[in-house]
Amino acid sequence: MLKRTIYDEEHEMFRRTVRKWAEAEVFPHAEEWREAGCVSREVWKKAGEQGFLCMYADEKYGGLGLDDFRYDMILAEEINPKEPGFFIGLHNRIVGPYLHKMGTEDQKARYMPGIVSGEIVLAIAMTEPGTGSDLGGVKTRAVEMDDHWVLNGSKTYISNGILAGLVIVAARTGDGHEIGLFLVEDGMEGFSRGRRLKKMGLQSQDTAELFFDNVKVPKTNVLGDPRRGFKSMMMNLAEERIMGALGFMARAEHAFGLTMEYIMDRRAFGRPIGTFQNSRFKMASMRTELDAGWALTDHLVREHLKGELSAEMAAEAKLFTSEVEGRVVDECVQLHGGAGYMDEYEISRLYSDARISRIYAGTSEIMREIIGRGLGLDERGRN
Template sequence: MPFSFYEDDHEAFRQTVRTYVERSVVPNQQAWEEDRLVDRAAWKAAAASGLLGLRIPEEFGGAGSSDYRFRCVVQEEFAAVGAAAAASGFSINEDIVGSYLTRFGTARQKERWLPPMATGDLVTSIAMTEPGGGSDLRGMRTSARRDGNDWLLGGAKTFITNGFGADLVIVAARTGEERGRAVLSLFLVPTDTPGFERGRKLKKLGLHAQDTAELFFDGVRLPAEALLGEEGAGFAHLTAQLPLERLSIAWRALAASEAALRWTLDHVRQRQMFGKRLADLQNTRFRLAEMTTETDVTRSFLERCVLRLNEGDLDAVTGAKAKWWATELQNRVVTGCLQLHGGYGYMDEYPISRAYADARVQTLVGGTTEIMKDIIGRDLAGPRPTR
């Protein structure tokens, strides 16, 4: 029997996702682009359709599924209509914050935060990147210090997805120092806490419908139970979740590449050039052959990664491989597809135009391509010899 990545349950779920996308995403994308924000109605509708809380345990209102293939279906259906911005915002909520709370949260934290996440009443974010800091988490300046039984949090974050609309933010902060490098801890910060402020809703090259913000913490007082996971274990907690985070980005890249190829095939089969279809020109066929083959090969690798994730066996190095390869592929494919659209590809009325702008950030978020290659290279080089 030939290998099939998806099973009947996934395909049935796909129809549910597709209905949601047609009703709640497609008619609203332009308004979201202009507002630079996915409205709360979309989150509520997603929850009502069963798209939120897939990994959240059933006792907290979620589906309790550890099968990441359901999230893959969601990513593919969003990509099919060019809704990369909404897909990215939902991924923060589902693949990152939901997973952190499920894995590291106390019983009280789970009871408080997971149920409203599953119903779409609570939108979440995670704040790591700092002005001037980029990927250097060990150089983090945002800090939290003890004040009696409380914590006092101070600092600033930038480029924070869902940052403008979030009700709860996981904040990484320095809580100590070891050998001149920051010791990190994670904190759950409700956005109505005194001292928390949002800065600008940032304007970006792409992903216009995704709210991205600056966040500021000026003497934010947090109770002891705001600590997520163990004190001083923030870096280890972040590292433990990176395979899932990077696979999520990689799958969005794959889904976007496949969608771009479908749009382009439709275009070149209809577009007339020099008295024949654009699809009948050898250069067009060669470019499509190259891009389709690379995308198919990438799918095979990522499907294996997803199955390894389901088994709890996806390591950080493999996650880094998936992330850098798939996002660089996305940029190559989307650029090639736009070229085959000719001048039409530069027009916003064609989805390839928005996909081109949305793709660029993929090689930057979740760790740049260069960081991914360094992770892989250090693993290949092995430990340094001791003297």
């Protein structure tokens, strides 16, 4: 088994704190949140009280001024496998960085304190009913007026869509890839939410539709250049994908651990099923894939810490780890036999939760496109 060396003692101390906290404040509510289709608002505030939200934020906004991606990895590793619908990673490492890196002083002063305390939950709305992979095809439109923009359109499959107090909305401001990013607040006139979408997995995640009907967005709520948001989205997607990869690995690792226990406990033909050669070989293959996945992600996190993570490498991590997760949970269900199909067994949930990993944050096909184009294999041929 691979010995991971990405963390030092301080990280491991933090892990112990997170584990204790999650065991007290998160996991006991998992069933209730699944039923509700949404985690509670309180858990966000409690995470804020612990200092777990956007640690990189400036101290003047209540943050710790601590920009070390590994603390967010630990949150993902500890929380994600047992409560995959609490999207703390989306808040911290997918949406938060947009404000942290691109926000004006005024925007940060208005929003960062609430984002850090958990009063404001974050979401990002790119996908629309008519377009997902092809982000350049966004139809939600923003039209410039004197001191504001008017937003019209709709978004779908938006994570944290029900609880979000602030949504970064991608909207067309011109032709081609001219897209702006707009900070839309809960309560703005014309902004409404549709139903909480029922899904195959991630039952406690509040995925929703969002609607914008002549929403007046003040110019002070435009994030960055209103015509160059597409580029910002592409840049931030690399961090989103490595963050995703860690969650996939953590869930796959958890599935493996559960299965190790199960196959040593369960007996057939007078012996633990784990002692059949088939089980041994399956577990060995999975262990190898998991170790390869951790080696790749940890290596890329090191690149990321140096500011050198490329879009292609982030795509490789997302592609590989999501596919490893898919294969591992499938084999683990098989090794559980009928129990693996029963909702009361964690493995059955890990299986249905895993299916989305190959789809969101860019599908496996889009990852292959990014990697392949990086090899020079696009329509124009090799340079």
